[in-house]
Amino acid sequence: MKLSxxxxxxxxxxxxxxxxxxxxxxxxxxxxxxxxxxxxxxxxGACTVHVDGIATRSCVTPVGTVAGxxxxxxxxxxxxxxxxxxxxxxxxxxxxxxxxxLNGWVMTAAAFLRENPQPTDAQIRTALAGLKCRCGTHMxxxxxxxxxxxxxx
Amino acid sequence: MHYSPISRxxxxxxxxALVVTISVPGTVASxxxxxxxxxxxxxxxxxxxxxxxxxxxxxxxxFGKMDMGQxxxxxxxxxxxxxxxxxxxxxxxxxxxxxxxxxxxxxSGSTGIQFGGIALRNAAAEARRLLLEGASQRLSVPTEQLAxxxxxxxxxxxxxxxxxxxELVGGKYFNxxxxxxxxxxxxxxxxGKAQPKRPAEYKVVGKTFPQKIITEKVMGRLQYIxxxxxxxxxHARVVRPPTAGCGPVSVDESxxxxxxxxxxxxxxxxxxxxxxxxxxxxRAAEALKVTWAPPCTPFPAMEKLHDHIRQxxxxxxxxxxxxxxxxxxxxxxxxxxxVEYEWPLxxxxxxxxxxAIADIRADSGMLLTGSQKPHYGRNGCSxxxxxxxxxMHAKWIPGPGSYGRNDAGDAAHDAALxxxxxxxxxxxxxxxxxATAWDPKGPAVVYRARAxxxxxxxxxxxxxxxxxxxxxxxxxTENDPKDTLAGQMTGYAxxxxxxxxxxxxxxxxxxxxxxxxxxxxxxxxxxxxxxxHFRDPLGAETHxxxxxxxxxxxxxxxxxxxxxxxxxxxxxxxxxIVKAAADKAAWSAxxxxxxxxxxxxxxxxRGFSYTERxxxxxxxxxxxxxxxRNGRVWAKKFTVAHDCGQIINPGxxxxxxxxxxxxxxxxxxxxxxxxxxxxxxxxxxxxxxxxDIADAPEAIDxxxxxxxEIAPSGxxxxxxxxxxxxxxNAIFDATGIRLRKVPLxxxxxxxxxxxx
Numbered sequence: 001m002k003l004s005x006x007x008x009x010x011x012x013x014x015x016x017x018x019x020x021x022x023x024x025x026x027x028x029x030x031x032x033x034x035x036x037x038x039x040x041x042x043x044x045g046a047c048t049v050h051v052d053g054i055a056t057r058s059c060v061t062p063v064g065t066v067a068g069x070x071x072x073x074x075x076x077x078x079x080x081x082x083x084x085x086x087x088x089x090x091x092x093x094x095x096x097x098x099x100x101x102l103n104g105w106v107m108t109a110a111a112f113l114r115e116n117p118q119p120t121d122a123q124i125r126t127a128l129a130g131l132k133c134r135c136g137t138h139m140x141x142x143x144x145x146x147x148x149x150x151x152x153x
Numbered sequence: 154m155h156y157s158p159i160s161r162x163x164x165x166x167x168x169x170a171l172v173v174t175i176s177v178p179g180t181v182a183s184x185x186x187x188x189x190x191x192x193x194x195x196x197x198x199x200x201x202x203x204x205x206x207x208x209x210x211x212x213x214x215x216f217g218k219m220d221m222g223q224x225x226x227x228x229x230x231x232x233x234x235x236x237x238x239x240x241x242x243x244x245x246x247x248x249x250x251x252x253x254x255x256x257x258x259x260x261s262g263s264t265g266i267q268f269g270g271i272a273l274r275n276a277a278a279e280a281r282r283l284l285l286e287g288a289s290q291r292l293s294v295p296t297e298q299l300a301x302x303x304x305x306x307x308x309x310x311x312x313x314x315x316x317x318x319x320e321l322v323g324g325k326y327f328n329x330x331x332x333x334x335x336x337x338x339x340x341x342x343x344x345g346k347a348q349p350k351r352p353a354e355y356k357v358v359g360k361t362f363p364q365k366i367i368t369e370k371v372m373g374r375l376q377y378i379x380x381x382x383x384x385x386x387x388h389a390r391v392v393r394p395p396t397a398g399c400g401p402v403s404v405d406e407s408x409x410x411x412x413x414x415x416x417x418x419x420x421x422x423x424x425x426x427x428x429x430x431x432x433x434x435x436r437a438a439e440a441l442k443v444t445w446a447p448p449c450t451p452f453p454a455m456e457k458l459h460d461h462i463r464q465x466x467x468x469x470x471x472x473x474x475x476x477x478x479x480x481x482x483x484x485x486x487x488x489x490x491x492v493e494y495e496w497p498l499x500x501x502x503x504x505x506x507x508x509a510i511a512d513i514r515a516d517s518g519m520l521l522t523g524s525q526k527p528h529y530g531r532n533g534c535s536x537x538x539x540x541x542x543x544x545m546h547a548k549w550i551p552g553p554g555s556y557g558r559n560d561a562g563d564a565a566h567d568a569a570l571x572x573x574x575x576x577x578x579x580x581x582x583x584x585x586x587x588a589t590a591w592d593p594k595g596p597a598v599v600y601r602a603r604a605x606x607x608x609x610x611x612x613x614x615x616x617x618x619x620x621x622x623x624x625x626x627x628x629x630t631e632n633d634p635k636d637t638l639a640g641q642m643t644g645y646a647x648x649x650x651x652x653x654x655x656x657x658x659x660x661x662x663x664x665x666x667x668x669x670x671x672x673x674x675x676x677x678x679x680x681x682x683x684x685x686h687f688r689d690p691l692g693a694e695t696h697x698x699x700x701x702x703x704x705x706x707x708x709x710x711x712x713x714x715x716x717x718x719x720x721x722x723x724x725x726x727x728x729x730i731v732k733a734a735a736d737k738a739a740w741s742a743x744x745x746x747x748x749x750x751x752x753x754x755x756x757x758x759r760g761f762s763y764t765e766r767x768x769x770x771x772x773x774x775x776x777x778x779x780x781x782r783n784g785r786v787w788a789k790k791f792t793v794a795h796d797c798g799q800i801i802n803p804g805x806x807x808x809x810x811x812x813x814x815x816x817x818x819x820x821x822x823x824x825x826x827x828x829x830x831x832x833x834x835x836x837x838x839x840x841x842x843x844x845d846i847a848d849a850p851e852a853i854d855x856x857x858x859x860x861x862e863i864a865p866s867g868x869x870x871x872x873x874x875x876x877x878x879x880x881x882n883a884i885f886d887a888t889g890i891r892l893r894k895v896p897l898x899x900x901x902x903x904x905x906x907x908x909x
Contacts, residue, residue, distance in 0.1 A: 016432075017432065020432045021432075024430075024431055024432045024435075027380075027431075028430065028431050028432070033373075033376070033377070033379075033380035034373040036377070036379065036505055036553070037379065037505060037506070037582065038504060038505050038506075038553070038585075039585040039837055039838055040435075040584060040585055041585060041837050041838070041839075043837055043838035043839060044504070044838055046504065046505060073373075074373040075373045077373075078372070080372060083371075083372065087371050087372060090367075090371045091367055091368050091371050094363055094364060094367055094804070094808060095367070095371070096222065096367055096370045096371065097221070097222030097223055097554075097808070097812055098221060098222040098504060098551065098552070098553060098554035098555070099222060099367070099370035099371075099375065099551070100377065100504040100505050100552075100553035100554055101504050102370055102371065103373070106371070125846050125847050125849075126847070128846045129845055129846060129847050130845065131846065132504065132838060132843060133504065133846075134502065134503060134504040134554045134556075134816070134843065135222055135504070135554055135812050135816065136811065136812040136813070136814070136815030136816035136817075136818075136819065136844075137808070137811070137812060137815075138815050138844070138846050138849035139811050139815065139849060139850065139853055140808060140811065141846070142846070142849065
């Protein structure tokens, strides 16, 4: 069925089974590849997007449930000219190794920092719990989120 | 993306080069010209296989190894920039394309710089020599009176005489030979007549440069293998048997009715589905009804795995370290300590399941893969599909992480097989269970360690013995279909290698013996528990046992663990690494356990370990907190001393070490493949938990010891093996409890605390 989505500020239409996860609509129908398939079970966060500002695991979100809602992917978070403060911080801290998990950390942290602009270290760890990184870049992630919070202070 | 094979000539054209022919026979300039028939063959003895100069004077280095995210390509660019005297920013590194790079072994054994970089360094030095000679001719100035600055050669006596690399050879070929040792893979070595620079002359090597690709990743502009689409492709998913070792008896294709375009692909025991839309392929793989047989119980009960290893008949053994008479010394010892350690099966569990794209036609083949060894993938897929090797092209595209022979090599072969069978380009992506449950595993091992002590507490005998699965039920490359699931499911007989490891350290015990024995794979063919190389193969396993045991001996003789190690180390470089870690951590000598461990719910302790790996030395202090209430172990702080000889990029090395430490902490505290007698039960992150950010250390302090005069020996893996014992030793310091079975989970810690 035809579904209308607003993705990264643009009205989009996809023809899909409403039970299909949003992840496949974004990647396969709209060519937005930043949300990644990591597990399909909402256990790793690689597929995270914002739905009306809330960090959401798109691999378990039926596309039919987000029709008409405001969806933001990593490409909509910042631009080359105006990167999101987290993107600047992640580049400065040289965070990603393979980088496949990065979408999940940045999108989750962006939603978190919007609500908690000056978090403590413990709050950052709690907010990012459940995200996976196999390369073990956690130390750099923590430094970068902290740096982003400092930069926007 | 429109895919088309790219030749070296196309590459230079695409890079803006005007390929022209200049031939000046009998002069050195001929070495800088391109022969009339174009490109020299892509063989390691051709300088053009390694270095190209573009018309604007920028340099491309062709690297036949790979970067998996730690930035080894940045280090390669530095080494090339250094030798060629061009700015770092003007060097690009091409890697992972079998049409553009020689097979240097892919990512392998932390040898990216150690072997791969040395070849590029020698090639770049030779290119510089030829460029100087060419400039000497063109400018009529002797080479001794020439200087190079950022790719421009000028006369030191006449400033008006200059010529740039671009003017000399831009877009053309060197057509010059290198001496090549006729080996491919890791051992490949080349050199020219030129001597590389002396470390004292370095301007670029030894400094930190960032990874340009990180910006692409963070801004969401990098195309991963999972993001590539090719014209006319179908989506595929594999269907694995519910019981390991079973094959399909019948497949009910009607179970796919209602899923648009879905169809079954079957070849002998290999089953997959394809569909035009990805979601339909996912649904089809779930919906497909298959009758599997024969029923079998291939595995022992999980809790009996290590007993199975103890009792299993050996299939091969070695005793590589034999010094003195260990048996006699044990017999006459005042006291003998004997303990056992156990390490579980572990999964690569890459961040995303593997993905590959293959287009296998009657007369040609193309493979896009996230594997860290695309040259070998090309060989294997050529054999599997019958496409002649010279018509087969493979290209690496960054994948969802790789630390050894993970599921990427299997995905490549699965995709190639499906493409051959359906006659279309195929994009195959695994689902999470296909990755975690079915990727090759790090081996399970039982270690038995014995030490004989005299009346004064001196070690008079040291006896270390490992028994476990080989590290290569399938070899570390996908060079042959026999080492892949697609191959083994379609009739290629597996042929496991029998290969193991002994501890790498330099303790000078008078009588010392280290040996191993391998046991057969639990299931011979297409086993989800087949073993293969996982970051620092057997390193974490073996040195968990050996460095835990050194601490046990130190404790038995009432010695401080650092003092104990120093007593038996004689090699100055080894002594230095131990002291460097201890000094940085402000280690003060005292025996175990920590007298100030804390009387409350949280106990604290510190642990030490030291290891070697192929020339790289690491020593480490871990500080832990152990929570009495729930058994949680937090590896709160690591202090790491690291000596890998000459350092190329200290910043890159630091993040590489951090990754090693955190990943190895995860393996030590949390990771164990679950299985029952039929099948692997670790199918996702819930059933194969890894470290969460809550458990990430508070700090990792790193001391880099740079030894510019000693050849670089690699940093991609060595600090992995030092981690497990440092944690176990710190737990002992905190609690007085010795955990000898990995993972050191809260459940095991709590049970031990309750019993104590």
